Amino acid sequence: MAYRQLLYFCRDASHQIRQECDNLLADAEADPSPQRHQSLLGCGSALSGTARPPAADLLTRRLDDLLSISYSKFYCFLFKDLPVYWRQLYTDASILKFHLLLLRATHAAHSHQQTVPLDETALAELVKTLDLALILAGAAGERRGRVWVAKALDLLHDAWTSTQADTGANAIRPAKRVKLEAKGDDLSPPPDDMLSSAASFSNFQPFTPPVEKPIPRRPAMSVEAFQTYMDNPSDSTLGPEPLIFTDLVEEWPARTTHPWTKPSYLLSKTFGGHRLVPVEIGRSYVDEGWGQKLITFGTLLRDYIDPSLSPDQVAQNDKSPASKQIAYLAQHPLLTQLPALRDDILIPDLCYTSPPPHPTDSSKDQPEVDEPMLNAWFGPPGTITPLHNDPYHNLLVQVVGCKYVRLYSPLHTEQMQARGKEDGVEMGNTSSLDVGVLEGWDRPALNQQSSPDEQASEERMRRAFKDVPYVDCILNPGDTLYIPIGWWHYVRGLSVSFSVSFWWN
């Protein structure tokens, strides 16, 4: 039966967790000193020993208790200070909960005397349980952790697709399944010939800003040539300057055989859109009312990114105001969460160079990273990342759609009017200037409407800012923008846009 392998896989993990807890408790009795912060015992002996198997309802209650207890710790600490054992406790509790949910769901499915697909709600709950562990807790833990979670999701996907096929052969299709297909929600990857004819994202651009100071565009460089470019800047106080490579990512499967521009492909790699992703809701992270939330990839696609995808016109006309908001999957290590999509891109060789330090402020330099840090940026037209700078060199690859980017050099940092600490969060890397408003592309956010005095000072600010030199560009699909460390950048999605950034030093 389809789920056997996954059930065994879960059973082994549950045994392993139980064994580890027993061992830890025995160790704690033998050596009660508190110097054991690496292990789960850091959570306290009481929490490490809770994995005893009571009745199912009580077990659900206790696993949810463990999840909420460990989750509350994520807020207590700055993420860098959060002891890893709290993340492991959350992850292990999620693994046990996944096992329990799976036992319940497969048991329910088999009461029908045949292998039928899991109930849709049960499937969503299973996927959500592991995605929360990935997103909130980084699926910590050496013996299971992220590797276990990825494997479990793969097995779940295999089992799910095979039961789909079984049912297809038997021609017994539950009503739900039909409805799903109507929504374009097919879980199995579409065959290649289907992909080529499948719809792509709309490339509609509601607004296109003029490019005034274009960044040089050129074919990709060799690693050696790029190193030389960075080492020999024309202005030695400024360091290397931004560049666009027009053909660096020609070979990426994401641009060719595994087209990220096809919603059906992305759905096939996200469990039919059931995978959860964190999104920013609101125009820009400095606006009032901005917030982060977790939604399914399918909801992101259909309700926010490209409503034209939804053949369900009634639903489209009946949208609540909330769904007219902008949702942006921004600065999220999506490709770590979804290894299947990670295979569609290649880390540019240019990231294996030794770029120069920050040109003006060595306190911004970070410890050297072993591997480039990858982030995904996926949103509808109109997303805005306000003017800010990062403590790494960055290659921003435009995979789908177009983005406008404007850059100010680190030599003009004083004119960028950096924010300070806000609610205890350091915002010094973000400017208080809104490029879109200053240029007249956007109206000021409601919370920023001001008195006549303030308007006068804003007008002076606007004029002063107009004279600060910048460079800008529109990134088209396949373009790669090199943003040197410390350069202030303002990024605006023009159409549906999917970018991947690589930070390195």
Add this chain to the structure above:
Amino acid sequence: MELYASGNNAWNQLIFDGAEYASKEPTDFTSFQLVLSDPVIERPHASLACTLVNTSKGVQAAGFPDDWMQSQSLKDRVLQSLAAIAGNGTIAVYDREAVKQYQSVSHFQQGTAQRVFTSMGDVSQIVAYETGFAALSTIGQVWTWGDERYEACLCREVSDVSLAEEPGTVAELEDLPTGKVQKLAAAGYLLMALTEGNDLYAWGGHPGLPGFLDDISASPSPVVIEDHDVADCAVGQSHAVVLTVSGEVYTAGANGNGQLGITTETDSPWSRVPFSPGPDRTILSVACGPRNSFMIVQKPSRHT
């Protein structure tokens, strides 16, 4: 006297004579039940997994003791409300000279204080929330300090001269209409102050988490439960318990472990607990663990 409890019992922390329950996986209490009788019962201290209570036979413990409970001096201070442990593991202890803050239990055991505060004068109570502390001085001043990210819990303006991490007084809790603050309560991201005239104020909040009381902000707002005067209050991780002067108990917040002692939810955030202490008995005080609640009941004195 009697101790009643409701809520989380995952570690048998509501079972003071554990023998008969030991073989069974413990379940939570969804209503207030008698857990301990003794001629003397002081206000309990409940951690996530353990309940400590001072009785005529000394300190009794139920459940799974925390690491810090190995220290008798810390245990005594915590039970006197002169030491408290925040959700992030930091410990604040008043030793009659100063309030000393320790980064963790092992720092406390080694005697290496992270900070020493002498500004607060004589301290009568220290309480902790997730990421900081509040202290009440004997002259009725309320001081707060902690993680600057959750400024609402500090209830005061944070600036370069008034740092979040160092105690500062809460001006808004001085010169209140019904007298000085006589008691503090805190947990999660909610803090409460009770005045000598039985008015209750609450403040705090977490920008990312919904609160369970209305109108909770960075400024103390009166907690109104019908027109009751408040005799005692206690706060848990995401619930709170109030004893009125008329002797009724009201609870609000999360009830996932049965910590509210009620089975039917009401529209109002505060629900009256359907609990009667019995003839001639009165509820003296209330207390909260992170996920459970307690009340101490006074029995009529018997002459034999």
